[in-house]
Structure formats: C-alpha cells, structure tokens
Amino acid sequence: MSTRKFGAPIKRNIDPRLLTGKGAFTDDINLPGALHAAFLRSPFARARIKGIDVSAAEQAAGVVAVYTCDNIGHLDIELPLLIPHPSMTDARTQRPLARDDVYYVGQTVAMVVAVDRYVAEDAVNLIDVDYEPLEVELDLESAVGDAAPLVHPTHPNNIAADFTQVCGNPEAAFAEAEHVTRIKIQVDRSTAAAMECRTVAARYDSVRGELTVWDGTQAPLGVRGGLASIFGFDEDKVRVIAPDVGGGFGQKVMFPYPDELLVPHAAIQLGRPVKYIEDRRENFIGSNQERTQIHEIELFARKNGEVIALRDNFLHDTGAFIPYGIAVAQVASTSIAGPYRIPNIHVRFRAVYTPTVPVTPYRGCGRPQSCFAIERAMDQLAEELGLDRFEVRRRNLIRDEDFPYTREGLLFADGLRVKLDSGQYHKALDMAREAIGWDAFAADQAAALKDGKALGLGLAYYVEGTGLGPYEGGHVKIHPITGKVYVNTGLTSQGQGHDTVFAQIVSDQLGVAVEDVIVVEGDTGTFEWGVATFASRAAVVSGNAIHKTAMKVREQTIKAAANMLEADPADIELRDGHAVIAGTDRKVSLAAIATATNPLRYAFNSAAQAATQFAPASRHDGPPLIDGQHPGLEATDYFSPECATWAYGVHAAIVEVDRDTCSVEVKKYVCIHDCGNMINPVIVDGQVMGGFAQGIGGALYERIEYDREGNPTNANFVDFLIPYATEVPNIEIAHLETPSPLNPLGVKGVGEAGCIAVGATLASGIEDALKPFGGAKFHQTPITPSMIFAAMSNA
Ligand code: MCN
Structure with missing residues (x-):
C-alpha cells in the first residue's frame, strides 16, 4: 500500500476548527481601545462636489475624527495602477476619498472614526455634501457612442483601452472560409458575494514605529508593500496579517481599497487601533465586481465544420476606474479560441468606463465570458452546418500530439505567451458524452416531447490558463x-x-x-x-x-x-x-x-x-x-513558472424547461476536468463544486442591476439572487490527470474551473430543449425566467 500523501483524498484540516465556530476573522481580533470607522459614500453615479460640510459630524458625541480629501495629506492621490499596459493611456484610478467629482454610487467621500460603529454611522448621516448631479450612460454599447456623456472627460467615447491581438494570418483565412457563423453574446455583471465582507483593522506602535494591520485580504504581502511605500515605512515596520478569511473569489486581491489606506492612516494619526468591517450593502456598492462583456464573434469554417479562423470584437465594462488594468479583458481575449486548433485569430477589445463599481477579477476572470462566446458560436456553427454538437467540437479540438500548442502572437495577462502545455482533449469530450448519456438521450428527449416536455442536452468546453x-x-x-x-x-x-x-x-x-x-x-x-x-x-x-x-x-x-x-x-x-x-x-x-x-x-x-x-x-x-x-x-x-499551465474541462447537462413558469430544472450535470496531477482529490472536487455553484449563480440568477441614473437597485441578498443549496444541483465530476510538463509536480490550477462553462452549458441545454417549441436562442446570461419567456415569445 502506498504511503504517498500526494494524491490522497485527505479531509481539510481546517474544517473542524471553522465548522465548530473557532475561526478568528478580522472582526474577532480584539484590539483594546479600538475606534470604529464608517464611510460616507456617493449617492450619485456621476456628480460634481461643490462643498462638503463636516462640522455637525465633528461635533457629534463620540466622534473622534472626520476625514475628507482635504485632511488626509499624502493620501489625497490617485491610487496606483496595479497592472499597467501600453493599450491604456492616462488610466484612471480612484482617490481614497473623492475630490471634486464622484464617479459611481458607493464611492467613498468621507470617513468618520468614532467610539463605536453606531456613533460613526450616525455621524456619517450628519455630513452635508453639496452635489451637482451630471448625466450618465449605463448601457455599455451606448457608452462608446459619440453622444454619450463621459465618465472621465480625459477619455473620449469612454474608451479606457483598445487592444488587438492577432495569431496567424486571419485576413487570408477569412477569405478562404466556406461558411461564416456570427453571433453576439452578452454576459452580465455579478459579484463575488463572499460570506465575509471585506475587513481591515490597524494598530500603530508609535514607540517602535510599527504598524500592524489585520486585513481580510488575499494578498498580505502586497498590502504590506503597498502600505510601506505609501506611508514611507520600511517594510519590516509593517506587518500585515490575513487571519481567517471567509472567501475572497478575487474581490479581496485588489489593493488598495480606500479603507485599506484610511484605517491605518487613522490608527497612526489618532494613536489608537481602528477597525472597519464592511457591511453587505457596502460590499455590493463599493467592492469590485466583474463580468459584463458583449462579444461579436465570427467563426470562419469549411463546410465540414473545420474552423480556420476566428474573429472576436468585444466591449469590456471596466467600471468607473481601471486599477487592475486590462487583465480581465486580456484573459478573455487569450482564451477565446478555447480548446480548438484554430490557427488564425483576430481579437479586439475595448475596455469601457461606465459610472459603476470598478471591475477587477472575480473567480473565472474573463473566462466565463470567452467560454460563453466560443461555445455558443460552436453550437450555432453545428446547427448551421447540420452537424452534431459533439462532432463539430471533435473536428476542431487540439489533438494529443499537438501539445505543447502555442498560439503565437497572443499574450496572456502575465505578458507571456499562450502555450497550452498538455491535455487529452478528445478523451475528455468522449468521457463527457458517455457520462451524460448522449447516445440514449435522443430517445429520452423524444419521449419527453410526447408528454409536451422540453428536455434538452447542453455542453461546453473550456480551457483555463492557471498558475501565473x-x-x-x-x-x-x-x-x-x-x-x-x-x-x-x-x-x-x-x-x-x-x-x-x-x-x-x-x-x-x-x-x-x-x-x-x-x-x-x-x-x-x-x-x-x-x-x-x-x-x-x-x-x-x-x-x-x-x-x-x-x-x-x-x-x-x-x-x-x-x-x-x-x-x-x-x-x-x-x-x-x-x-x-x-x-x-x-x-x-x-x-x-x-x-x-x-x-x-x-x-x-x-x-x-x-x-x-x-x-x-x-x-x-x-x-x-x-x-x-x-x-x-x-x-x-x-x-517561478515559465508561463501559465492550461487546465481544461468539459461540462454537459440535461435540463428541463417548464414552459409555463419558464424555470429550468437541471436533471443531470457532469463535469470532466483535468488539472494535471491532483494533490488532493477531495479538495479538487470541493473547488470544482464551489466554482460550479457560482457558475449556476451567473448562469441563471445573478445580475447586478442599475437604474438609468446608475443607482444599484438590488444591492442586497433579497433582490440579488444568489443560489442557495436548493438551487445548486448535484454535479458528477470525473477527472483526467495529464501532468503539466511545466513544473516538477505536474500540477495545474483548479480554483476557478468550476464556474467557467456553466453559463454556456445551460444555454446550450435550454436552447436544445426549446428547439421543438419554436427555437428560442440564448445568447445572454443570466438566463432568467423572464428572458426565457421573452425568447419563447419572440421565437
Ligand atoms: N489543488 C490540488 N491539486 C491540483 C490543483 C489544486 O490539490 N492539481 C488544490 C490546491 O492545493 C488548493 C486548491 O486545490 O488547495 C485550489 O488550488 P489552486 O487552483 O492553486 O487555487 P488557489 O489556491 O491559488 O486559490 C485561488 C483560486 C481562485 S483564483 C479563486 S477566485 C477562488 C478559488 O481559488 N476563491 C476561493 N477557490 C476558492 N475557494 C474558496 N473556498 N474560497 C475562495 O475565495
């Protein structure tokens, strides 16, 4: 019997502690004498600030300090751009506290520090800001129009970045194509919705000149480096501790959020510990989100279904600021050809400022969007050429002997080349076909149809550059x-x-x-x-x-x-x-x-x-x-890895659409996944399941809604529909383990995989289910009942 622990399904050792309530999160850190911070946030999506009167707040009993852009000294700056890129000029980032203008509802305008959170919140309401509201355009496509009001006057047509990547010789291939499939798809905005919102607490020891910060972050070293440089401290004098953190999903990797600077600043200035625990509404309106993209994708193919070129042109909503550069859009652009041997690629995107919460990576980071685009297009190509959906994919998949398969000319988000290092793409497709029961499905579908039921089978393939x-x-x-x-x-x-x-x-x-x-x-x-x-x-x-x-x-x-x-x-x-x-x-x-x-x-x-x-x-x-x-x-x-290592997988689902209520029931869902050698299969499965649950949210339920003035209208868990356990179906997971040749352990990442293909898979299944009933098309997520109703009515 092997005693090797690599590959063993060992249960997570932290679970007993966390499940018995013995976790210690930032709010559990007891700092004697601590003060508490609360923020005044902009109620307008775009407005000029004509004046701020904090006098009443300052005089309130229990208030220790009130900060605006005028009394935070060296912190009154545009925050650093974390990932610069030549496609961006004069990239706009946020100031810790707004000066002159506000750019989204939820932007921090003032901070009150008081003896407790209640006093701080009450005092926030005493601050009087004179705003002059400005016009806004929330619609992504209209925002790039010549008539659209500008989020930043510095950026005509609200374009933050305009970037094109080319692989092969697409122009020549376009001319050779015997068939062209064109579709337009849209993926809407969602949010990480971690169980614990963001948190920060700070204590300053003025004798030793040492700053200690507890931060529910994914990046304590990044926070330390950032704080040291912004405050002018030696790094050794700044200690950042991320205690137990209740989920991050990308939202907590970004640094700095305004509170991450202002709370330590107040602790240093006031000589007392200061704590700030974001509440759920603040998380919805103030912490970064992701997803909205609109792709116009074209597949240039031969009549036999072989795709010889791909062109994609997409808009990426970057929110009001672009602190993370174009990372999300770049990941989407370099994943757009999925697992397919498409030698010629032309992909252009424009990152667009909108007066909304800034966009940074959320689990999946651009891949759910690119997967939705290419996989919906593959389904459409199959339909137009009269081919089986599995078959059209099989004809185009990268073959085992093609690895490593490099898409020369495309640069991934790390600035390095796209080298799909290893995989068994055909085998994974065969496994998915077998696991979902493709061969028997036609009979089941026909039988269901006889009873007037709309039963469909969907599938989607994805690849994912991991391990940056x-x-x-x-x-x-x-x-x-x-x-x-x-x-x-x-x-x-x-x-x-x-x-x-x-x-x-x-x-x-x-x-x-x-x-x-x-x-x-x-x-x-x-x-x-x-x-x-x-x-x-x-x-x-x-x-x-x-x-x-x-x-x-x-x-x-x-x-x-x-x-x-x-x-x-x-x-x-x-x-x-x-x-x-x-x-x-x-x-x-x-x-x-x-x-x-x-x-x-x-x-x-x-x-x-x-x-x-x-x-x-x-x-x-x-x-x-x-x-x-x-x-x-x-x-x-x-x-230090040479470049990203590429995991991949196939999802397939059988769904039933209730044509009266327009709800979707997932009858069976399978996932074939390959993250190279698995260190711990139980943890890998847990990661796939967790990602899948978030994928279900994005596919069927979650959409951050704004009204025309840019007010978030569902910034709470009553109106923003996050799936509960009751909405997340069972998922059957099977693995391939094709080692990565790029690292000694032969591993690839898995943390985001589960969410990537869910939207594309369910759209494929829902479309298939409704084909006999008029042929509604689904090119947008989330696929809500009202969208199904509208699609059925318009079909
Ligand atoms: N693993 C393994 N064998 C592999 C690959 C991974 O056993 N071949 C294990 C890893 O050792 C790790 C886990 O699976 O324990 C996830 O590994 P990895 O893919 O390396 O991802 P990271 O640990 O770097 O986590 C980041 C990733 C991302 S980007 C998001 S977003 C996300 C995710 O992880 N956020 C999460 N999973 C999450 N899971 C929870 N519970 N909470 C989050 O906020």
Missing part, C-alpha cells in the same frame, strides 16, 4: 524538540485548504505524518517574499516552491542522520518521523536530528536526550559551524 507567476516561495523547518515541521508561505487561504495540501507535499519528502506539518500562511511576519492567492496559482507556484524546499530539508536531514548513525546517506530512509537505516531497526527521530543540529540546545526533553546519544549535550561544546552551514534543519526556496 512570477514566483512564490516556501520556508520549511523541522522543529527541534517536537520534530514537527513548520511551513511558511507568502500566500493566504480563503477556504482553498492550502494547509492540507502543502502538508501533503512536505509529508512525502520528510516522511512525517500530515498532521505533524503545520502550515502558516497569511502573516508577513513569518514569510517575506511572495505575491498572493489568485489566478488558481497556489498549487502550481507555491506547491512547487514548497516541494523544492522540502527536498532541500530532506537532503540536510539525511546528511545529518547519516552522520549520527554513522551510515551511508544513500542508505537512509525517512519514514514515520524517523531517519532509518534501510533494512535495519537503527533509527533516530527527526526531533532528535533537528535538536542535534542546533548547537545551542537544552537536555530537558527526550528529543534532546536522544540527540546526546550521538553528540555531546553541553550548550557550548557543539562543533562550530563551518562556512555555508546553518544550524537546524530548514530551507527557503522559490519557484
């Missing part, structure tokens, strides 16, 4: 005395279960129980260098960094054990927490080895006593360190 660089690191240390292994990384987890998978990786190298590996994340005080949790990158980038590091510690351990046991290092095995001479019962515990390798040790415990069997125990008579040697068993190393 530039790098992550790990520190692995075997503790003297206990023999437990501590692992530090620069990442943080919002529910992905890193503690378990990283422990599995280390366990294999060091021969210790998974329970004896303690993974410490989310604290810049324990690991110095790294990026963040996003882009489904932890397994690929941190996993491999930790693997490399653990191998170094393994080498040190074996060397030290060989010395102690007077054996050949080649004969040493690490297992069950011991170094053992193979084929004998001579062994020494890792605790003893780690203790013996620390010259300064105390003989107070059994590990130290065990160590003394092999070396003298006095504090002072250990051997001196020789050049390059360090005490203890520990190492730090990094992994």
